[in-house]
Structures are given as structure tokens and as C-alpha cells.
Amino acid sequence: MHELVEFAVEKALELGADYAEARFEEKNGTELVMKNGNAEGLGILADRGIGIRVLVDGGMGFASTNVLTKESVAEAVKKAVKLAKAASKVRNEPIRFSEEDFHEVYYEVKMRKDFRDIPPEEKLELLKKVEEEVKGTGVNVPMRFLRYSDWMWHKIIAHSDGGFVESYIPRVSLTYNLVVFENGQMEQAPFVQRAFSGGLELLEKDEPWKWAVKDVMALKRLIYEGQKPPEGKVDLVISPEVAGIAVHESVGHPYEADRIFGREAAQAGESFVKPDMLGERIGSDVVTVIEDPTIPNSWGFYLYDDEGVKARPRYLIRNGIINEFLTNREYAYKLGQRSNASARAINYNREPIVRMANTYLAPGDHSFEELIEDIKLGVYMVSFNEWNIDDRRYQQRYIGREAYLIENGEIKHPVRRPILEITTRALWSSVDAVGKEVEFYPGTCGKGEPGQGVPVWMGGAHARLRDIPLRRP
Amino acid sequence: MFDVNEFILKRAKELGFGDVVVLSYETNRRQVRFANNEITVAKNWHERKIELFVEKEKRVASTTITDLSNENIERILKTLLSNIRGMSPKEDYYGIAEGPFEYKDIPETFDRAIVELDEPNEYVERAINAALEEGAKRVAGVLYTDHNKLYLTTSNGVEAFDEGTGIEISVRAFIGDLESGHGTNSVRVLKKFDPESAGRKAGEIARLARNPEQGPEGKFDVIFDPLAFANLLSYMSFMTSAYAAEAGFSFLVNKLGQKVAADGVTIKDIGNLPNGYGTRKFDDEGVPTRETTIIENGTFRTFLLNTSLARKYGTETTANAGLVMPHAWNIVLEPGDYSKEELFSEVKKGIYITNVWYTRFQNYVAGDFSTIPRDGIFLVENGELKPIRNIRVSDNLQRILENIVALGKELYHIHWWEVNTPVSTPYVLVKDVGITRATK
Numbered sequence: 001m002h003e004l005v006e007f008a009v010e011k012a013l014e015l016g017a018d019y020a021e022a023r024f025e026e027k028n029g030t031e032l033v034m035k036n037g038n039a040e041g042l043g044i045l046a047d048r049g050i051g052i053r054v055l056v057d058g059g060m061g062f063a064s065t066n067v068l069t070k071e072s073v074a075e076a077v078k079k080a081v082k083l084a085k086a087a088s089k090v091r092n093e094p095i096r097f098s099e100e101d102f103h104e105v106y107y108e109v110k111m112r113k114d115f116r117d118i119p120p121e122e123k124l125e126l127l128k129k130v131e132e133e134v135k136g137t138g139v140n141v142p143m144r145f146l147r148y149s150d151w152m153w154h155k156i157i158a159h160s161d162g163g164f165v166e167s168y169i170p171r172v173s174l175t176y177n178l179v180v181f182e183n184g185q186m187e188q189a190p191f192v193q194r195a196f197s198g199g200l201e202l203l204e205k206d207e208p209w210k211w212a213v214k215d216v217m218a219l220k221r222l223i224y225e226g227q228k229p230p231e232g233k234v235d236l237v238i239s240p241e242v243a244g245i246a247v248h249e250s251v252g253h254p255y256e257a258d259r260i261f262g263r264e265a266a267q268a269g270e271s272f273v274k275p276d277m278l279g280e281r282i283g284s285d286v287v288t289v290i291e292d293p294t295i296p297n298s299w300g301f302y303l304y305d306d307e308g309v310k311a312r313p314r315y316l317i318r319n320g321i322i323n324e325f326l327t328n329r330e331y332a333y334k335l336g337q338r339s340n341a342s343a344r345a346i347n348y349n350r351e352p353i354v355r356m357a358n359t360y361l362a363p364g365d366h367s368f369e370e371l372i373e374d375i376k377l378g379v380y381m382v383s384f385n386e387w388n389i390d391d392r393r394y395q396q397r398y399i400g401r402e403a404y405l406i407e408n409g410e411i412k413h414p415v416r417r418p419i420l421e422i423t424t425r426a427l428w429s430s431v432d433a434v435g436k437e438v439e440f441y442p443g444t445c446g447k448g449e450p451g452q453g454v455p456v457w458m459g460g461a462h463a464r465l466r467d468i469p470l471r472r473p
Numbered sequence: 474m475f476d477v478n479e480f481i482l483k484r485a486k487e488l489g490f491g492d493v494v495v496l497s498y499e500t501n502r503r504q505v506r507f508a509n510n511e512i513t514v515a516k517n518w519h520e521r522k523i524e525l526f527v528e529k530e531k532r533v534a535s536t537t538i539t540d541l542s543n544e545n546i547e548r549i550l551k552t553l554l555s556n557i558r559g560m561s562p563k564e565d566y567y568g569i570a571e572g573p574f575e576y577k578d579i580p581e582t583f584d585r586a587i588v589e590l591d592e593p594n595e596y597v598e599r600a601i602n603a604a605l606e607e608g609a610k611r612v613a614g615v616l617y618t619d620h621n622k623l624y625l626t627t628s629n630g631v632e633a634f635d636e637g638t639g640i641e642i643s644v645r646a647f648i649g650d651l652e653s654g655h656g657t658n659s660v661r662v663l664k665k666f667d668p669e670s671a672g673r674k675a676g677e678i679a680r681l682a683r684n685p686e687q688g689p690e691g692k693f694d695v696i697f698d699p700l701a702f703a704n705l706l707s708y709m710s711f712m713t714s715a716y717a718a719e720a721g722f723s724f725l726v727n728k729l730g731q732k733v734a735a736d737g738v739t740i741k742d743i744g745n746l747p748n749g750y751g752t753r754k755f756d757d758e759g760v761p762t763r764e765t766t767i768i769e770n771g772t773f774r775t776f777l778l779n780t781s782l783a784r785k786y787g788t789e790t791t792a793n794a795g796l797v798m799p800h801a802w803n804i805v806l807e808p809g810d811y812s813k814e815e816l817f818s819e820v821k822k823g824i825y826i827t828n829v830w831y832t833r834f835q836n837y838v839a840g841d842f843s844t845i846p847r848d849g850i851f852l853v854e855n856g857e858l859k860p861i862r863n864i865r866v867s868d869n870l871q872r873i874l875e876n877i878v879a880l881g882k883e884l885y886h887i888h889w890w891e892v893n894t895p896v897s898t899p900y901v902l903v904k905d906v907g908i909t910r911a912t913k
Contacts, residue, residue, distance in 0.1 A: 030556075033797075035720050039561040041533035041797065044553060048539065062516040066539040076519070083515035087505070090512040090594055121559035143721030143838070179721040179838055188721065188836045263508045265613035266645040266655075267890045269830075269847070349518055386835035388865075390845050392650070395863050395911050397843060399835050417835065419909075421865070426913040449506065449615050449890050469912045473841070 001068075002166075005158045008052050008073050013160055015081045017054040019097060020160040023306060024050050025348035029151025029171075030120055034127040036144055042120050045151050049348040052080045058094020059087035064349040098332035098339050102163035102308050109169050109301065111199025115150040118200060123148055126203065130176060133209035139220045143179035150200070155306075163308025169301060171197050171455060173442065174208045180219040187219040189401060190385065195442035195455065197301040218382070218402040222414045229403065229415035231472050235378035236420065236465045237371055237406065240439035242381050242398060243361045244458030248443070250424040251289045252356040254393035255316045255324070256342070256447075257331030259354075268447045269391025272424065273322065275335060280322050283428025286364050289317040289460075291326065293341070293357030299442040300357035300456040305341040307352060314340050316359075320428070328354050346452040353448050361460025364434025371433055371464045378406040379418045379470060397421040399473075419471035427465070435462030474499060475634075477523065477541055478626035484547065485527055486628065488554050492528035492569045493628040494796060496757055497521070501588075501620040505597050508613035510605070512597065524757075526796045527553055528569075531562035535796065567784035569796070570758040572631035577761070581748035584662035587638040588620050600644045600672035607676025609646035609654075614675075615890075616642045616668070623753070631759030637661065639750055642668045643889040645848070646675035651685055651862055653848045654678025655700060655828045659750045659888040659895065675848075678827050681858060682849035688861035688910060689852075694823035694878075695866070695906040696816060696853065701829045702806070703887035703896035704844065706740070708832050709870060710801040710894040713742070713767050714793070715776035715786070724840030724871050725773055733773045734874035737809060740768040742777060744792055744802035750888040750895040751802040760792040762802060768874070777801055806898040809880025816879055816900050818856060824908065825851040825858060829866065830891045840870035843909075868907040876904045 005022045012020030031043035049066035050073055061084030063076040088094070115123070127146045134141055150172045157165045173195035179188045194211060196202035238246065254271040258264055261275075292313035293302045303311055307329050315323045327335065328343035331354065343352035372380065382402040389396035398420045405412040422430075440459035446452070474497040485493045504516040523538040527550075534557045538549055597616050604612045619639040626632050641659035656674030660666050697705075712723035725733065734740070744762025746752050755761055758780055766774050778786070779794030793799040817825070832844035844866050851858040881899030888895040 035716075038565055039563055041535065041563055042553075042556055042560055044534065044536035044549070044556070046536060046538070046540075046549065059512065060514040062514055064518055064520075066520055066522065068540070076517075079517040079519075083517060086592060086594055087512040087515040090507070090598065092509075092511050095513075119559055120556045121561075124561065143719070145720035145722075177721050186836070186838055188838060190722070190834070190837060261509075262611060262613060262647075263513050265508050265611070265647065266506075266615060266643060270647075270650070272650075349520070351514060351516070386833045386841070386843055388831035388833045388843060388845055390863070391830060391847050395845070395865070397865060397867075397909075397911075421909055421911045422913050423911050426911070430913075450504075451890070471909070473835075 001156055004050065004068060004073055005156050007070060008050060008077050009158050009160050011074055011077045012052060012054045012081060015078065017056050017081055019055040020052065022050055022052050022158050023348055024156040026154040027151045029149060030123060031147065031149040032120060032124050032127060034131065034146040037131055039124060051348040052077050053351055054080045054084050055095055056081055056084035057088035058091055059084040060095050061087060062351045095330055096333045097329035098337065100309050100329065100339055102159065102161055103310065104164040105304060106166045107303050108167065109197050111170050113199040113201040115170065115172060115200045116152065126174060130209045130212050133213050134178065134216055137213055137216050139216050140181050141178050141216055142181050145177040147175045149173050157306060157308060159308045165304045165308050169197050170199060172200055172203045174203055176212055178212060178216055180216055180223065182220055182223045185223045187222055189215040189219060193442045195299045196297050197299060198297045202297055222416065226414045226416040228472055229379055229418035229470060230377055231470060233467045234470050235375045236468045236470060237378065237380045238463050238465065239382045240459045240461060241383050241441045243460040243463050244441050245384060245387055245398060246427060247289050247359050247361050247460060248356065248458040249389045250393055250396055250427060251316050252291060252359040255326050256354045257325045257327045257335065260325060261331060261334060267449045272392045272394045277322050281320050282322050282425060283317055283320040284431050285319050286434050287317055287320050287428050287431050288315065288362035289359065290362050291316055291356055291359045295358050298358045298440065298457045302357065305343045306345050307339065307343040309339045309341040311341040326354050326356065328352065344454055346454050350448065350452050355447065355454050356445055356456050358440065358457035360438060360440065361434065361463060363436050363438050363461040366433045366435050368435055368462055371435055371462055372406050373409040375406045375409060379415060380404045380406050380411055381418060394424050396424065417473045419473065420468065421471060430465040430468055431463045432466050433464045437461060474624040475626065475632065478624055481525065481546055482626050482628060484550055488550055490527040490529050494526040494569060494757065495626045496524040497624040499622040503593065503618045505593055505616045507597055507601065510601050510612050528566065529557055531564065531566045532557045532560045533563050533566055565785050567781040569627060569629055570760045570780045570790060571629050572627060572759050574631065574759055574761050576633060576754045579745045579747060579752055579754060582637045582661050582752050584638045586663040587618055587640055590618060593618055596642065596668045600642055600668035603669040603672030604644060604646040604676035607673055608680040609648060609676040611647040612644060614642060614644040625755060625759050627759055633755050633759050635754040640666050641750065641888060642671050644671040644675045646679040648679045648683060652679050652682045654682060655848045657700065657887055657889045659886060661748050665748065678849040682860045685860035685862035688850060688864035690908050690910045692905040693908050694820050694902065694904045696820060696823065696825045697901045697903065698827040699885035699887055699898045699900060701826045702898045702901045703892045704829045704832055705873065706804050706806060706896045706898060707892040707894045710804045713777050713801060714799045715778050715782045716798040718776055722837040724838060726838055728773045731773055732771050733871050734768050734771040735877045736771045737880060738768060738771050738874055738877050739766065739807040741766050741805045742793065742801040742803065743805050746803045749803035749886065753802060756792045757794040757796050760790055762792050765791040801894050804894055804896045808882050808884050808899040811879050811881050813881055813900055816881055816902055817853060819879055819902060820853045821855060823853045825853050842870060843867040864908050864910045866906060867909045873903055873906065878902050878904050
């Protein structure tokens with residue numbers, strides 16, 4: 001396959017491309033679904049193909065094919081070059097890429113328990129285990145949707161600027177939706193996921209059934225003991241899970257340079273952040289937000305991005321100050337910078353665009369007890385269901401699923417659906433203390449057209465927000 | 474592709490599989506993305522793939538085959554066979570449809586002019602220019618052309634072919650950071666394509682939205698533009714699938730025969746809708762697509778079904794397979810009798826929402842959700858429009874359907890990034906919609 005990838009790059013240059021990149025991707029894996037105790041069937045994933053992206057006279061063209069012959073690849077290259085030429089005529093400013101150092105690299109994530117060697121019925125046992133443990137709680141859970149998936153993601157990327165990257169990254173995931181019905185009331189934990197880059201041993205060690213049981217018990221307790229949350233100005237402690245969604249939505253997304261420059265305007269939106277806001281204060285001193293693709297076994301893991309640039313941790317906010325945007329080569333050039341390796345594509349038939357990987361609120365110096373000990377009246381939001389944010393990433397809302405009242409420094413009874421509806425600046429300016437321990441939660445980040453759902457981790461430490469206007473449904 | 478289909482079917486039967494469905498696609502898709510009045514990237518996808526579904530003693534499996542060589546097909550069939558053996562049976566599996574069927578041509582689903590279209594960039598320029606003429610400063614969007622061939626072969630006597638085309642554009646126009654508008658146009662035949670209308674609408678809304686003020690919160694009568702209401706109905710379409718209901722993702726669970734919407738509300742799925750972006754001649758089992766009334770005059774009549782789920786519930790398929798999960802083709806909210814002007818004049822004090830995005834559910838079975846208006850939002854007072862910003866619709870899907878008080882008489886067919894399942898809807902007036910906003 002190396003030969004075909006190199007052939008595509010050479011062919012594109014021959015046809016007049018100023019820049020060419022060819023990316024072979026192959027995914028092989030298994031999916032299993034269990035619905036209300038019924039094994040819904042087995043899905044086998046086996047997909048591969050090549051995508052070619054070129055720049056010609058400042059216009060960008062992309063074409064892909066899953067017919068892996070020289071003729072078919074040559075045809076795709078021809079199309080990409082032709083499309084780029086035509087696109088260049090409808091541009092005011094030619095697209096240019098930043099200068100980077102390139103490497104010839106190979107890397108892989110090792111599996112201790114290789115899921116390729118394990119028959120599907122053994123993987124189904126994981127779902128059965130979730131079923132058994134959930135049933136073992138004695139709580140009435142009439143709707144149970146469980147999904148297991150694994151896949152090996154193999155990529156070979158060649159660039160006309162000299163980069164050549166080959167990688168093998170395995171990914172395993174378990175997702176559930178559980179509907180608890182007790183005492184004539186219903187609560188739901190939908191699309192909860194546990195996921196890693198690596199072997200099956202990671203999922204087994206994580207024990208997703210324990211997460212499911214924890215959710216079910218929390219929802220049951222919410223039904224029987226849940227009370228109205230306090231309204232008006234209170235203190236709020238958010239868990240690593242809630243901090244994770246908040247940093248993903250209100251820090252990661254608005255710092256994506258393609259949004260800042262309007263490229264995603266018609267779909268995923270623009271950003272309240274402008275290029276001249278680098279160095280501006282957006283949060284309190286204790287807020288530092290890091291984006292790091294290199295965390296071992298993380299769901300958003302990679303070491304080189306799809307433009308061949310070496311990945312590193314990116315400090316989006318450092319002590320409350322906007323420090324860095326997420327960039328690819330196109331937008332790094334516009335900003336007069338080097339790329340920080342944020343170009344990702346979900347498959348061979350998609351273009352690499354600016355994406356997050358693993359975004360988290362960096363730890364502070366407070367224990368959990370210290371975070372809550374001087375709160376007179378507040379709420380501890382442990383997990384969330386409904387959430388959304390506007391397309392400039394400024395007005396957002398998170399509704400608690402599992403949440404508790406804090407009174408005089410103590411965690412009390414559960415509260416129903418406390419609503420945090422707040423602006424980005426108010427959210428991060430209200431944080432006065434951050435916990436010591438960091439946790440991560442997986443998710444699928446949507447962006448691009450056609451859509452590219454990329455695996456990401458979101459997380460961080462606990463955070464305490466002072467004087468927050470909390471709402472009730 | 475039928476020769477490949479037949480080879481797969483023959484080998485699958487020889488290996489001892491029971492029900493087999495082989496669905497082959499040959500697709501040509503072209504995309505032009507644009508932003509800041511210029512093209513950001515142009516793309517082309519040529520793809521041949523086969524979706525394969527097999528069953529053996531109630532054990533089911535599926536895969537997609539992209540390498541169509543005989544050796545690879547043999548390898549995949551043998552992998553499926555060895556993997557399926559140890560699996561638990563799907564106890565509630567009841568088979569696929571018995572063919573053969575007869576198919577009718579559906580008007581306005583194929584146009585050779587789209588297949589032969591060499592260069593679509595002029596349509597992009599026309600849309601951008603229309604928006605700029607209305608006063609927009611920056612225009613972004615996407616244009617697609619589609620040419621699809623579909624070959625279906627099943628172990629129950631189906632051999633069916635469909636060929637379709639499409640062209641569509643989605644345009645978002647901006648004046649400042651806070652003033653924007655959106656328009657779309659999705660059609661199956663070139664002569665009906667009107668990219669200017671999408672650009673003009675986007676530009677016009679952006680112009681009207683200038684200098685917005687912070688919006689209010691509370692309960693308001695809301696006029697939903699077709700673009701906005703299509704988003705809610707597109708999310709709802711997923712919930713009309715019997716599979717989604719079983720899995721706990723639908724507010725329609727246990728509501729068959731019950732009132733779930735206002736009297737005048739009838740919602741259908743029309744698989745054979747002429748010029749519909751989701752239209753196909755047959756579903757994934759080969760059953761000819763048709764019209765299915767999901768909600769009739771406010772009463773919930775049926776979930777969308779495939780053959781297996783229909784047999785499980787003792788009824789007939791609605792021709793919406795998806796082999797695992799039935800799904801809608803084109804959702805249609807039947808129009809009412811209000812002109813757009815009459816609809817707006819009904820509202821003494823309310824809100825006009827031109828678009829929404831990021832619809833998310835707190836609880837699928839309850840139907841509680843929120844969604845964010847984007848692009849122009851307006852206070853409507855005695856026929857006057859006053860631009861506002863930064864509000865959120867926070868309500869319940871069933872309550873929204875129950876509170877529909879007026880429907881426009883013209884239908885708009887909407888399909889774009891945020892409206893995945895195509896929806897035809899009029900302007901809709903809903904009373905007492907929950908509106909919230911951030912207060913810090």
C-alpha cells in the first residue's frame with residue numbers, strides 16, 4: 001500500500017499540484033448490540049480506501065476512492081487536481097500552508113489483550129455482564145441498550161513536503177442507554193460511553209458494568225429522594241465529567257482556528273474568539289485548559305496529525321489567559337505560526353480539518369473536601385444529560401442528571417435537573433478553586449460536512465464556581 | 474453490480490445462511506464548500522460498496538464490503554459464518570419480506586442533466602451573489618450533486634434497481650458577528666434547482682436581523698420557520714422508529730392510539746415522494762416504499778417498521794427497513810390553510826425563529842429537550858419584526874406538537890447538515906413555547 005500512496009502524491013505533482021497528500025486508511029473491527037437482553041446481531045467493520053488532497057494555484061481539491069488499483073487512484077488524483085484548479089478561480093486569496101519539520105515515522109499502540117484474537121461471543125459476555133449487574137441491583141430498568149465496538153485503525157500518510165507517517169491505533173468502546181422506571185417515575189442515562197485506545201484489557205479493567213450500576217442506583221435514589229434544586233445565586237461544584245463537556249464546548253471548539261476564520265460558518269458555526277484575543281483574560285487565574293492528543297491510551301490519542309505534524313500538549317487557556325488556538329497548516333500560515341497538529345480526518349473519504357483530541361481542565365490544589373467545606377448553599381453536579389451551546393460557543397446550558405444539594409459544607413440529598421445556563425466568560429470567571437485529581441470521559445465530537453465524528457476525551461478536575469445563577473426546569 | 478450480488482447470494486446460501494440481503498451502491502457525489510465568499514474546498518467521491526445482511530438460525534450479522542473481489546467476498550462470508558456460530562440468537566427476529574414485488578417509477582427522482590453536469594461552481598456563485606445583493610457581507614455554505622445507483626438482491630426473491638440524482642445547496646449569510654440568515658434548496662432534477670432562492674433568503678434574514686437586542690425569557694407564541702421546524706421533526710423522525718422506541722429513545726413509547734399532537738396535526742413518512750431528497754423505490758428488504766401516516770389529526774397511529782418488527786407486533790411492514798433499524802425516508806407535516814401573512818398576523822406578541830441547531834434531549838422517553846435558535850430571531854409585535862439574540866427553546870417535544878395552533882399552506886422541503894432526514898413542513902405557529910436565556 002505504501003507504493004500506492006506514494007504513487008498518488010507523485011501523480012498529483014505531475015499533474016500540476018503545488019502540494020499533495022495521500023492517506024490510506026483501513027479499519028477492521030466488530031460491533032455488538034444488545035437491546036433489552038436480546039443480542040441484536042454482529043456487525044463486521046472492514047473498510048479501506050485512499051483520500052487525496054491537493055493544492056493547485058491556491059485552490060483545494062479532495063477526492064477519494066475505495067477501489068485500490070493504480071488506475072482508480074490515478075483517476076481520483078485527476079479529479080482532485082481538476083477540482084482544485086476550478087476552486088482556485090473562486091478564491092480571493094490563495095490557500096497556503098505553514099512551514100513545518102517533517103519526519104518519517106511508524107508508531108503503534110500495543111494491546112495486551114488483542115481484540116482481534118477474541119471471538120465475538122466472548123465480547124458479547126461484556127454486554128451480558130452489564131445486563132446481569134444492572135439486573136442484580138433489583139432496580140426496574142425496562143429499557144437497556146448496550147453496544148460494544150472495537151476497531152484497528154491503520155493509516156499511511158504521505159505528503160509532498162516530505163512527511164511520511166504510518167500508525168496502528170486500536171480502539172475499544174462500550175456504550176449504554178438505561179431507562180430507570182420506579183415509583184411511577186422515569187429517569188434516563190442515555191449514551192454513556194467508556195472508551196480507550198488500546199486492547200480489550202483496558203475496557204475490562206475499567207469495568208463498565210460498575211459505571212452502569214452506579215448510574216442506575218443514582219437514578220433510583222433521585223426518583224425516591226430527589227428534591228427541587230435551589231434557585232438563584234448559589235455555589236456550584238462541577239465534576240470532572242461536567243468540567244469536561246464545558247471545556248470541550250466552550251474552550252476547545254471556539255479555539256479552533258478554522259471556525260475563528262469562518263471556514264465552518266455554514267455548519268458548525270463561527271467563534272466569539274477573534275485572532276486578536278490571544279493574551280486576553282477569559283477566566284480566573286486558577287483556570288488552565290489543556291488539549292493533549294498524546295495521552296497514552298486516551299480515546300482521542302495520536303502522535304502525528306493527518307498533515308504529518310508531530311503532536312504536543314496545547315495550552316488553550318493558561319491561568320485564565322487565552323494562550324493558543326488549535327491549528328492546522330492552513331490556519332497556522334494565516335496566523336504566522338507553526339501548526340500545533342490539530343488536523344484530523346475520521347476516514348480516508350474525509351478531508352483533515354481542525355479538531356480536538358483530549359481536552360481537560362488542568363488540576364489545581366484543592367481536595368474535594370476543601371472544595372465543598374465552606375459552601376453554605378450549593379449544588380454538586382456529577383453528570384449531565386441535555387447540553388448545548390450556540391454556534392459562536394458563548395451561550396451554553398448543561399442539565400444535571402446525578403446532582404446533590406450542598407449545605408453547610410456537606411453533600412445532602414439528590415436534586416432534580418439543576419440547570420446551568422451561562423455565558424462562556426461568566427463560567428470560567430466564576431471558578432475560584434480547582435481539585436487535584438483529573439478524570440477523563442469519552443465522547444464523539446461532531447464537525448465538518450459531511451460529518452466527521454472523531455473520538456475525543458473530555459475531562460479535568462473538579463471545579464468550584466461561586467455565585468452561579470442556577471435554574472430549575 | 475447484479476452479478477456481484479448474485480455471486481454473494483449464491484455463496485451465502487451454499488454456506489448455509491438463511492435470510493440474505495445484498496444491497497449494492499454505486500455513488501458519485503460532488504461537494505463544493507464555500508466560506509467568506511470563496512470556495513474553501515471541492516471534493517469528489519466515487520464509491521462502490523455492498524451492504525450485506527445474513528441470518529442463520531435467528532443469529533444475524535451485517536457488514537459492508539468495499540473490496541469486491543471474489544476472494545475478499547469468500548473471506549468475508551466465511552468470517553461471518555465462523556463468527557455468527559457462537560452468537561446468541563436474536564429471539565425476536567422474524568425474517569425479511571417475501572418478494573418479488575413490482576415497482577413504479579417515481580416522478581422527479583432522476584435527471585440525466587445532473588449526471589452530465591460538468592461544473593457546478595456557477596451555482597455557488599449565483600447563491601453567493603444573491604445573498605450579497607440582499608446586503609450580506611460574508612457568505613458560507615455547501616453545494617452537493619448526487620448520482621446514486623442501487624442494486625438489491627435478497628434470498629426471498631427480490632431483485633430491484635433504482636437510480637437517482639440530486640442537487641442541493643445550503644447557504645448562510647452574515648453581516649456582522651451577530652447578524653446572519655440561512656436558506657436551503659434541495660431537489661432531484663436540475664430544472665427545479667434554485668440556488669438564488671437559498672442565497673436570497675439567507676441574505677434577507679441577515680439584513681432584517683441587524684443590531685439585535687438581548688431576547689426575553691418566559692412562555693411565548695413562536696412562529697417556526699420551515700428551516701427551524703424541520704430540525705425538530707428530523708429529530709422526531711428517529712423516535713418514530715420502532716427500534717428507537719424499544720431502545721428507550723422515543724417519547725412515543727406506549728402511546729399508540731393516543732393523542733400526541735393538536736387536532737390539525739398530521740405527520741407522514743412518504744418514501745415515494747416525487748422530488749423528495751430521501752425518496753427511494755424500495756426499502757432495504759425490497760418492499761416498495763409508500764406513504765405511512767404516523768400521526769393522524771393528532772393521534773399516534775404507527776411506528777415505522779421493517780418486516781421483522783412488524784411480525785413481532787402482529788402487523789404489516791411500513792416499508793421503512795433498515796434491516797436492523799427502520800427509519801423514515803421523507804417526513805411530511807401536512808400543511809394548513811394559513812398564508813404566511815395570516816400566520817404572522819395571528820401573533821400579537823411572540824417570537825419568530827428562523828433556524829435552530831444543537832437540539833439535545835434531557836430525557837428521550839419524556840421528550841424534554843432544548844435547542845438553540847441561530848441566525849435571525851425576531852420579536853413579533855403587531856406585524857412588526859424586531860431582531861433579538863441569545864435565547865434558547867427549552868420545552869417538550871410532545872407539548873410542542875400539542876400546542877400547534879396554525880399551519881401555513883405552503884410546504885418547504887428541507888435537507889441540510891442539521892436536518893438529516895429530509896422534512897417537508899410549512900411555517901408553524903406554536904403557543905406557549907418555553908424560552909430561556911443565560912443570565913450571567
